[in-house]
Amino acid sequence: MKAVKLQLATRTLLNPGAQQWAKVPAEEMSLGGTPLHRQPSKYVRAAWAGKPLGAVRFLKVQAAHNSKDIAFRLEWADPTENRDYGDGSVFPDAAGVLFPLNGDAPLESMGSADAPVNAWYWRASMADEDDAQNLIARGVGTAEQTAKSFSQARARWLDGRWEVVFSRPLQTDGEGVRLQPGKASKVAFAVWEGSSQERAGIKAFSKRWQELEIE
Amino acid sequence: MAKTTQGKNGAGHQVAMVFDLNKCIGCQTCSVACKVLWTREEGADYQWWCTVNTQPGRGHPRDYEAMGGGYREGVSQPGRRPTREEWGGGWDFNYDEVLYGGKGQSVFLHPVGEEPKWGPNWDEDQGAGEYPNAYFFYMPRLCNHCTKPACLEACPRGAMYKREQDGIVLRDENRCRGYQFCLEACPYKKVYFNFVRQVSQQCIMCFPRVEQSVAPACVRQCPGRAVWFGTLDDESGPVAQLVRKWEVALPLHPEFGTEPNVFYIPPIGPARLNDDLSFDEDTPRIPDEYLEGLFGPRVKSAIQTIKTEMTKTREGGKSELMDTLIAYWWKDMFKPYDRDPAEIQWT
Numbered sequence: 001m002k003a004v005k006l007q008l009a010t011r012t013l014l015n016p017g018a019q020q021w022a023k024v025p026a027e028e029m030s031l032g033g034t035p036l037h038r039q040p041s042k043y044v045r046a047a048w049a050g051k052p053l054g055a056v057r058f059l060k061v062q063a064a065h066n067s068k069d070i071a072f073r074l075e076w077a078d079p080t081e082n083r084d085y086g087d088g089s090v091f092p093d094a095a096g097v098l099f100p101l102n103g104d105a106p107l108e109s110m111g112s113a114d115a116p117v118n119a120w121y122w123r124a125s126m127a128d129e130d131d132a133q134n135l136i137a138r139g140v141g142t143a144e145q146t147a148k149s150f151s152q153a154r155a156r157w158l159d160g161r162w163e164v165v166f167s168r169p170l171q172t173d174g175e176g177v178r179l180q181p182g183k184a185s186k187v188a189f190a191v192w193e194g195s196s197q198e199r200a201g202i203k204a205f206s207k208r209w210q211e212l213e214i215e
Numbered sequence: 216m217a218k219t220t221q222g223k224n225g226a227g228h229q230v231a232m233v234f235d236l237n238k239c240i241g242c243q244t245c246s247v248a249c250k251v252l253w254t255r256e257e258g259a260d261y262q263w264w265c266t267v268n269t270q271p272g273r274g275h276p277r278d279y280e281a282m283g284g285g286y287r288e289g290v291s292q293p294g295r296r297p298t299r300e301e302w303g304g305g306w307d308f309n310y311d312e313v314l315y316g317g318k319g320q321s322v323f324l325h326p327v328g329e330e331p332k333w334g335p336n337w338d339e340d341q342g343a344g345e346y347p348n349a350y351f352f353y354m355p356r357l358c359n360h361c362t363k364p365a366c367l368e369a370c371p372r373g374a375m376y377k378r379e380q381d382g383i384v385l386r387d388e389n390r391c392r393g394y395q396f397c398l399e400a401c402p403y404k405k406v407y408f409n410f411v412r413q414v415s416q417q418c419i420m421c422f423p424r425v426e427q428s429v430a431p432a433c434v435r436q437c438p439g440r441a442v443w444f445g446t447l448d449d450e451s452g453p454v455a456q457l458v459r460k461w462e463v464a465l466p467l468h469p470e471f472g473t474e475p476n477v478f479y480i481p482p483i484g485p486a487r488l489n490d491d492l493s494f495d496e497d498t499p500r501i502p503d504e505y506l507e508g509l510f511g512p513r514v515k516s517a518i519q520t521i522k523t524e525m526t527k528t529r530e531g532g533k534s535e536l537m538d539t540l541i542a543y544w545w546k547d548m549f550k551p552y553d554r555d556p557a558e559i560q561w562t
Contacts, residue, residue: 043369
């Protein structure tokens, strides 16, 4: 996957409907459900036994940067726009972008004690003005929000599809993955479909790290 | 990685409560005491950590007993979360219109917005049976701070913990991300979701009060001397006496497998009336099978023990059990947590 370099204001990059995104090459990837045996609680394993995990099966991803900020545009089909918990029987839709914090990390276990991962996380119940959450995880169930997040997310749901753009300055002094043009990185993606009760470790994700090249 | 203190009984100092269902009059002082203290903010306003329901009845949330969770032979049972409608509550009322609108008796107080379909005590006083043998009783419910809390084990983030010093089950709201597996796993459905803060919440056994030797609000406010509070290891205290020595205080739905630490003295109730209006002393109006369905097979011997001791005192004898149940001295019901909260400078 390549994050192409564009002369565009970050404000434009952050607009999922910006027509400039049409020219950015897209990666179509299959997503798979998280393996049930990795769920850390016996209750979750019992409640989800025999049930399909990961309702969203395909994700389209584009990446671009303007030397200052890098943006990832995610697009996927979801017939139900879940922006909240409804009558209590559903969850908000959500999406995330994941990186190894320091070069490499195990993906399926959400990192490890020695090899943490860094997630940018958006939930449809967030207001546009909210920052996306910046999380560090060292294994399943350990994700912690950092005090400050430098990532932003803007989303729109249109005709049965979510379009979400995550952006973050390439350079940050906060706790987060170091990204720079010319340096190869690994990246992965996750999507939660709220009306299918997805949250926590119940999600669809890109089963392998993607190689990310930043132009 | 989940922080679990499963099976560990708070280093022996497990706090526990006993409700006497022969005394509860359903005045709701306990539920309101808790509400006023803990659940007033938006997002928590529909939460009733302590509820008092008429039994037989559908309870709160509605039909909670059929929502799964808990354990069967040690195995986690899937459960479901209640819906907003099944909880009800948190309604806004037209206070301004009624109190200040100058419309006199032409308007009355009612919830505004969607019509309520259930609430924290919706089927109050309906009960069951046919006149003249209709029957009901009141049963307060709150988080049981179980010895094997299914909620705690369910959390994939280990956001819940059971305190060593007193066995109180709490949630670290900074670790909670609102996944609500705890709501699904609790078989008593006493965990609530704060839709505004996006974290789950439940009764905290008034731990800030307990730490200052003040009884929980529901306990101290009860005007009916219907509830005891103490630690199970305080052998001379009323809670241990009623639960362990006399075995007249029983857990609700023991088959849920979580080992609750809230107990109930079963209601004895009146005798059935025959068609000729004579008493059938051998048949209680509250059917044994119904009470067994709530408290398990030990309920019959619990009631028998109480009846035997009542007979003793009726015949002029002495009964330690009856002395305990009568509760002559209010503060003895929750010693040593009998400190007056009004004398504390709470910050």
